[in-house]
Amino acid sequence: MKLLTVPGILENLGAIRQFVNQTGREAGLSGQALYDLVLAVDELAANTVLYGYEQNRQPGNIVVTAKTSKTEFTVTLEDTAPAFDPGKHNLPQDADLIQPMEERNIGGLGIYLAVKGVDGFKYQRIDQKNIVKLSKKLPPGS
Amino acid sequence: MGFNLSYELDTDLVKVVLRGELDGQTAIKSQKTFEEAAKLKPDKVVVYMKDLNYMSSAGIRLLLYIKQRVMSKSSQMILVAPQATVLNTLTMSGVTQAVHVVDAY
Numbered sequence: 001m002k003l004l005t006v007p008g009i010l011e012n013l014g015a016i017r018q019f020v021n022q023t024g025r026e027a028g029l030s031g032q033a034l035y036d037l038v039l040a041v042d043e044l045a046a047n048t049v050l051y052g053y054e055q056n057r058q059p060g061n062i063v064v065t066a067k068t069s070k071t072e073f074t075v076t077l078e079d080t081a082p083a084f085d086p087g088k089h090n091l092p093q094d095a096d097l098i099q100p101m102e103e104r105n106i107g108g109l110g111i112y113l114a115v116k117g118v119d120g121f122k123y124q125r126i127d128q129k130n131i132v133k134l135s136k137k138l139p140p141g142s
Numbered sequence: 143m144g145f146n147l148s149y150e151l152d153t154d155l156v157k158v159v160l161r162g163e164l165d166g167q168t169a170i171k172s173q174k175t176f177e178e179a180a181k182l183k184p185d186k187v188v189v190y191m192k193d194l195n196y197m198s199s200a201g202i203r204l205l206l207y208i209k210q211r212v213m214s215k216s217s218q219m220i221l222v223a224p225q226a227t228v229l230n231t232l233t234m235s236g237v238t239q240a241v242h243v244v245d246a247y
Binding site for chain 2: 031042043049
């Protein structure tokens with residue numbers, strides 16, 4: 001298991017992506033599958049920074065854990081912001097995404113991309129922490 | 143890897159070049175410059191994306207903001223040569239149904 005702890009600020013999104021990129025590659029992910037997982041983690045981390053910490057004027061850390069099993073690679077994000085279950089967020093519907101650009105207001109797009117881009121998505125609230133687990137299946141032979 | 147946005151004015155369009163990683167931080171930082179560029183030729187903005195290695199939903203929102211709030215209603219935004227991974231995000235977000243995506247311009 002590998003772990004990264006950073007202050008929850010936008011400036012650290014690049015470091016979080018780099019961590020997921022590197023650990024995911026070591027686990028056997030590559031190409032679009034790895035990109036999708038990096039995007040999912042980045043979207044949720046950005047959400048934590050903007051709407052969890054900054055909006056509530058409540059700074060805190062983001063803890064990122066990477067774990068590999070025989071069949072999947074899992075990234076866990078932990079924060080101490082107020083409770084927020086991304087899976088219960090009002091996601092855009094497919095019909096929203098075919099509106100002309102001038103008429104669009106895509107709230108929740110980041111979470112939509114995150115959920116669509118992973119094989120497993122689980123939210124828990126434990127000890128005043130938001131814990132989100134994102135997993136990707138590993139290609140055979142990894 | 144950082145992010146860079148540069149632009150140049152051509153005869154009837156403005157060319158915007160995006161390089162690096164466009165995320166929640168860099169999208170906020172570059173909004174003003176992108177806006178400045180689009181205001182020069184609000185009818186036609188051509189965005190070169192070949193060297194854009196990463197784009198999150200913040201990048202999508204930035205493109206939407208420019209198209210909706212800065213460009214004129216009948217304007218044209220053209221995205222040139224996005225990488226396959228970035229194109230996938232644009233497609234999933236429905237952006238490719240609303241703007242032109244071309245290999246070269």
